[in-house]
Structure formats: structure tokens, C-alpha cells
Amino acid sequence: MSQSNPFTPTFGTAPPVLAGRADVIGRVSMAMDSGPRHPDYTLVVTGRRGTGKTVLLDVIARSAAEKGWLVLQVAGSDRPDLAANVMQRAHELVRPASWAAPALGFSPEATGSPDGLPDRPVPLPERGDLRSTLTALADQASANGVGVLLTVDELQASAANALRPLASILQHVTRREERPLMFVGCGLPDVARTLLSDPGMTFFHRCARAETSRLTxxxxxxxxxxxxxxxxxxxxxxxxxxxxxxxxxxxxxxxxxxxxxxxxxxxxxxxxxxxxxxxxxxxxxxxxxxxxxxxxxxVGLSAKDREFAIAIATLGGVAEVRELAVRLGWSANTVNAYRRRAIDAGIAVAAGRGRLRFAHQAFERHARSEHALADHDHDATSQSGA
CATH class of the missing domain: 1.10.8 (Helicase, Ruva Protein; domain 3)
Incomplete structure (x- = not known):
């Protein structure tokens, strides 16, 4: 076979065929064309690990860049300061070649480009903050008939105090002032009930939602x-x-x-x-x-989360709430709470009313192996104490 391998088994790398995401991409494209009043101009995408959230963000970012937009890409796991990372990306931006003339915030003296046109935005004064930076970028983009796209990957990895300033800025610049600063973020399913439900981040509560569900x-x-x-x-x-x-x-x-x-x-x-x-x-x-x-x-599960997963495995990989309650000796309310935790963690999915199954057979195999290892350790301890 003379061709190189087209498949991309690494995280965040675009596959040769992007299946099942046309709806979300279409929504974002329409929002870009419509402007800040479009509901999808601020969008949060959720999905379990391995469902292609990062790939989707990269495809959206490339689409925006092809339209001549300014694109800022950061991740919640970036340390130490999310706002500082956004600021750094903003000052690293290269002016798109499609921008025929300097726009607000650009200066020919900023670079030595032969045509006298700037390659980078002039750094804001030292006292400039993130809001003024993003406002200036949005104005530059608007003057050229385009916008600014800010994507934040791994929202669940962000600390609440890191996201709150960004939420406030987006609320003012995008929603109230209606400047062309578009936001698309992604995270695990539980981010909607935990981090983004923070009272100090009402902006995120009002963002449109999409999901990278399993493919058909x-x-x-x-x-x-x-x-x-x-x-x-x-x-x-x-x-x-x-x-x-x-x-x-x-x-x-x-x-x-x-x-x-x-x-x-x-x-x-x-x-x-x-x-x-x-x-x-x-x-x-x-x-x-x-x-x-x-x-x-x-590794990130609590001891009770693991106990819950092992109980599902011992019941054949598919279990009802009442069966789990009996197996674990827990109340129905406790089982329902851990059922939700298992779904949010991406371990399990709902399998009908009151039923639960593993999201992938690899989770079931691992739970069984952990159960077998625990039994072995227990037997070894019992024999050594006999």
C-alpha cells in the first residue's frame, strides 16, 4: 500500500472522515455568519472522553480561520492562569493575509513587513486588561468584516476562579455590547452541573448547548x-x-x-x-x-464510585437500580446518586428506565479485573492470617 495511514489515533488530531458532527458544525457556521445575536454565538459542547470534542473544536477553529477570523485557542488545563493564557494568545495573533489594510490596533511600525502592513497587533499598554484586549481584537475584526473566535477545551479542568473573569468579560463584550467575539467551549458532561452552575458564571448558564454523543x-x-x-x-x-x-x-x-x-x-x-x-x-x-x-x-474515581462500577460488572454489565441497591446494601437514593456520577464520569450510560450499562466493554473488563484483584488480595490476606 503506497499511501500513508490515513487514520489518526491520537487525541485531538482530525480524522480522515469526520462523521456525525455536521449538525454542530452547521450551527456554528450559521452563528458566525449571523453575528452576536445568534444563540449559538456562545456555545458549550459536552461529551464523554473519546467522543471527539477536541477534534470538533479544531475543525471549528480551522473553519473560522479560513473565513479570515482571528482565532484564540486555549485549554482549561493550561496553567497557571487561563486569562493570562488568553491574553498571551491574543498578542501572538498574526493578521490574516485577507486583511488588506491595517485595522484598529494595528500599526505598520509594529513589524518590518515589506508592504508596510502589520503582521501582529500592537501590544496594549501595560495596564491593559483582558477585557480591553478582547474588545480591541473584536473591533479590529469587525472593521474587516469578520470576528474573533475564542475556544476553551477541557472546561472541567478549569478552576472556578479562573473561569469567572472570562465569563464576565464574554457577558459584557459579546452579549451586552454585541461585539463579534464568539465563544465555543467543551468539557465532560458533569461540567454543566458542577463548574458551569457556579452562581458567579451565569453567562455559561445561558450558553447554547451541544453534545458529542456516540456515533450511530x-x-x-x-x-x-x-x-x-x-x-x-x-x-x-x-x-x-x-x-x-x-x-x-x-x-x-x-x-x-x-x-x-x-x-x-x-x-x-x-x-x-x-x-x-x-x-x-x-x-x-x-x-x-x-x-x-x-x-x-x-484512577480519578472515589472508592465508592469504584465499588459501584464493580457491582455493575458482577451483575453482568447491565443492572437495575434495585438490583444495585440489594448488591451494595445502599438506599435507592444513594444508588441513584452514584448512577449519575457513573454517567457523568463516562463509565456508564442509561439503558432504559432504571437501568444502567457500561459505556464501553473496556470499562466492564477493567471493573472485573479490579474485582478479581481485590478478591485475590483478600484471599491472600486471609491465608496469611490463618
């Missing part, structure tokens, strides 16, 4: 199969079906399965992807899922 089987079929089809590499029907079933709608899994399957058939395009190739690729992807998504989530 048809969307997975397209995302996993199309790169092979485009390269003229046949995929056995049963192999593709197995890949779809193993992905369980996770973009993360799609890219890892596709990448590993492509590597298996490298140089054997005429043979294509067999069922055996796909089975081996799924094993590789499952290991990546466990190491990169499941284990980090598990």
Missing part, C-alpha cells in the same frame, strides 16, 4: 470504511461489522481500529482487510482504550 452504526461504518474504500482497499463485510460493533460509537475507537487494521494490510492492498486482521486490530484498539481512557478515569 451507519456513521461508524462510514468513518471506519470510507478511508479504505478511498484507497481501493477491500474490507470483508464481516470484518467491517466486527469493527463497528467493537467501536461502540466512540471516535477514539474508530481511529485506533482503523489505524491498526491499515497497518496489518500494509503492502497487501489486493488482499484487503480480513476478519482476522480486524480481530487483531480490535485487540490493539481495546488495549489503547484501556490504557488511555479507562485507567485514567478509574
Amino acid at each position: 452504526d451507519d456513521e461508524v461504518r462510514f468513518a471506519l470504511g470510507e478511508p479504505f474504500t478511498a484507497a481501493g482497499v477491500p474490507v470483508v463485510g464481516a470484518a467491517l461489522d466486527a469493527g463497528i460493533a467493537a467501536a461502540v460509537g466512540y471516535p477514539f475507537m474508530i481511529q485506533h481500529i482503523g489505524y491498526a487494521a491499515w497497518e496489518r494490510v500494509d503492502g497487501l492492498a489486493s488482499t484487503g482487510v480480513s476478519a482476522a486482521d480486524m480481530a487483531a486490530a480490535i485487540d490493539v484498539a481495546d488495549l489503547a482504550m484501556t490504557q488511555q481512557l479507562v485507567e485514567p478515569v478509574w
